[in-house]
Amino acid sequence: MLVNQALKANIKNRLDQKEMTIRELENRAGLRQSVLQNILLGRSKNPGVETVYALAKELGCTIEELLLPPDTNNFQHKAESEMIKLHWNEALFAQSVAFVGNFIKKNAIETNLEKAWSCIKEIYAYALKETTTNNIDQKFAEWITERNLLRN
DSSP states (O other): OHHHHHHHHHHHHHHHHHTOOHHHHHHHHTOOTTHHHHHHTTSOSSOOHHHHHHHHHHHTSOHHHHHSOSSOOSHHHHHHHHHHHHTOOHHHHHHHHHHHHHHHHHTTOOOOHHHHHHHHHHHHHHHHHHOSSSSOOHHHHHHHHIIIIIOO
16 A cells, blocks of 8 residues: 555655644644544545545645655656656646546545546546647546446
């Protein structure tokens, strides 16, 4: 569960940097009491996309900054991180996150963060390579989320 470990480490680091308490972040992010504590203690292994989005927003970072390992010695994570740095497009990323979040909500899917993140990355990467506009490919996004979230 590399994503979960990175999420916990990054939240703790940002809490320290902002000199904020767990309770304070939960309140600001609009989360129920103990949601963040459960994530940090490993009780909540797959927090929802909306939860991670709310945390990122309050901590002043992106979702991937919360999800990528702080020490990216792993080659795959380095490659993903470099791709994001070299080709960052905030509009496409935001659309990718929104699409997956809306798809999960609309279809009342119970999924985990790793599956949702996988869809977001694929939609975003495809949009970076294939689009000349600032919009994700809706048909591709629907296909990838159906394939990854509905057919398991």
